[in-house]
Amino acid sequence: MELYRCSKCSSEYVFRRAVCPKCGSKGFDSVEVKSAVALDSVHLIATPEPFPDDYRVVMFQSGNGARGFCRTTSDVKRGDRLRIGMDENGPVCEPE
């Protein structure tokens, strides 16, 4: 999936902001992240549209500290290393 890296202080974010909250710079480069670590995961049964009915939401952290959510149908546990990709709805992940 795509991350946004501050062109001045190199902080990385999952979501795009107009201004880097760490250094105030307005320039961002897009970088690809393919792996991350699971901080925790929640088995979600009542899911929102447009997602399927039953999955785990995983809170992940990339090597450079960017955090976000991805979906998986695998049994991901806290501390697991993840491979991150994309499907039509957004980021998905699998244990490495």
Added chain:
Amino acid sequence: MVSIVAANFARFGKRDEDIFAISSESALPIVDKFRDVIDFVVVSNSYSGEFNDISGLNNLLTTHLAIENVPSMRVDNTSGSGGSAVLVAKSLVASDEAKNVLVIGAEKMTGYPTKKSTRIIASLLPPEERRGGPSLPSLAAFMTRSYIREFSPTRESIAMVAVKNHHNGALNPYAHFQADVPLEKVMASRIIADPLRIFEYCPVSDGAVSLLVTSDENSKSLGNKSVKITGTGASSGTSSITSRESLVSIDSVKNSAKKAFKSARKTPQDMDIAELHDMASILEIVESEDVGFFKKGEGWKALETGETSIDGRLPINTSGGLNSKGHPIGASGVAQTAEIYLQLTGQAGKRQAKNVSTGFSLSMAGFGNNSTSFVYEVA
């Protein structure tokens, strides 16, 4: 100083009527009595566009109530709309921009599949976070998991929030749920977001509630019982859940409560009663700590000792809370103020707490994206 002199509910729950009928059911008893003096209307509502295909709800409502010449505005701050609306009303009176402000909190959100309403509520998340599939209830599950890891509460103590609040709701004629739920039933109910179960979440509800906010001087001439708003505090944090330092504490809750207590020159320990934003069971516990009622990591113990029950030292969510009274988004924060008003004026019926003269309410937007706290005292 600013006072509340009237509060009136339309029952929360699955209602057949439209948002106009529900809103006027709550507002009319106040409008009938104070029609000639109401000089501003603040409508708290977040999702009339998404759920009801309505914009400009405030003017449509004043027209419906035949007070269309009274200036009005709609306040939208997601789940925290109600607290923001009360803050706006208080500020209008304090600045002398208006003398008697009618606040109407209303939402009509039933009638859609859960998957659709879950999507609408999740639209307050940053778009890139939202694409990863979280719902608001799933964030409470992340919080619960962190809280259990960090503080080792009994799992039952968290579920006891639902037991306590359903008990209170059963005593409140305006609550969505009207029945007690024993602990065993909560613990055996369907999981929504692991580990939290369906009885630990607020339902999707329709509902409305109205208040009249006025100046202290005015409150005497209006003839009703009154309660003063002696402290207010608004605070904001990030919309991004994954950017937060901690999942077991909410900065906007801590800071808004601190501000409110400071402006009232009171402490959390001075409070006799409180309404907190219990969208999920764990939130009541975390907020009760962040507000300062209990030490961090110890709020769960109050559920075991009964300290926060109606007859306890500090009753929390005597109304049934969002958990049992329901959470018609725009109505919820206004309903918290209304409950404290009813309690402090001795009008809370079967759920009346004894010897209460100070109160606190916390209205929270999103998953703590921002918060508004209030301190109230008997006039």
